[in-house]
Amino acid sequence: MTLRLPRALPTLRTVTGRFVLSPFSAGDIHALAHILANDDIWATGFGDGHHRPLTHEETVGFISRRHAGLRIFSVHYTGLPGGPLFVGTTGITETHAPTERVKIGRTLISPAFWGMKVNLEVKLALLDWVFSHGAGRVECDVDPRNHRSISSLRRFGFTIEGTRRRSSQRIDGSWRDIVVLSLLTEEWPAIRERALLGLEAVRDSRLYI
Template sequence: MALRLPHILPTLPTATRRFVLSPFAADHIDPLADILTNDRIWAQGFGDGDQRPASRDELLAYIRRRHEGLRIFAIHYTGLPGGPLFVGTTGITESHARAERVKIGRTVISPAFWGMKANHEVKAALLDWLFARGAGRIECDVDPRNHRSLTSLTRFGFTVEGTRRRSSQRVDGSWRDIVILSLLVEEWPDVRKRALGSLEGQISCPAPSWLKATFSEAR
């Protein structure tokens, strides 16, 4: 089956419907900037070696530059009264139709949702769609310092293929290694079964009270 990815992304509900993926738009830039003010995200190697923006204007320009021309989904959480809440992004950074190869990235989820299997659930929905569109191999490039992401991806079912040493130069002149992970279409049925099975306890799970309080104040 040939890889065919549309220019206009669809809307994808996740397995438990706690989250929904929809095309990233201009009105998502400001809320993404709010999430990227969190130090915990940058501490794990976010930014592909770029310097962290020093001001709000620089951050907004940085987001526009990193997302330009890419197929990116906005992630919304549906479990709060008052409508869906923007909590992050994920998407496609590279695709090769003849090789049926897709690289995914630009994944950022608000630290308020860490520990709730949000990334796990979102990734299952994204990969379901990509494999249905003809992907044969899905890749991720991860900074070795991002232990949270590496652990999450390997638990999900991705295979670490190795480290691309001295892959790119950071703005400070130092060189950055990249860990390469992949998941093949032949592996997806078993990985998908395990992934969805691990979410059974999350189905119809209400938002925790601390989350309701936090985001009702933010609104």
């Protein structure tokens, strides 16, 4: 199957209906900047080696540069009476059609929603869309300090292929290693079924948060 990811992103609803993924817009930048004010996010190596912005205005500029030209989804939580709440992002950072390879990233969920299977649910929706458009291999690059993300991806079904040493240079001149994980289209049906089973308790109880 040939990789044919449309440039324009659709709107995706997760299997429980708790979350909606929609194209990231300029109106979401300030909401994401407020999430990035949390110290816990930066402690995991977030930022691809760049210095943490010191002000809200600097964070807005950082987000604009970091997301420029990429296909990024905004993630909104639908379980509040006042309307959808922005809780983070995920998306596509790189594609290579001849090898049917897709790299996903820019995944960030508000710490207020950690531990609530949000990433499991969002990943399921994103990967359903990616594999349905011909992806044969999905990759993730993760900072070795981000144990939460690595553990989450491994539980989901991604395989750690190794560490790409001295992968990129930080703004301070030091070098950064990257853990490479992957998931193949042949593995997806079984992993998808397992992910759905992991969400059964959420769907059955109608729990939102």
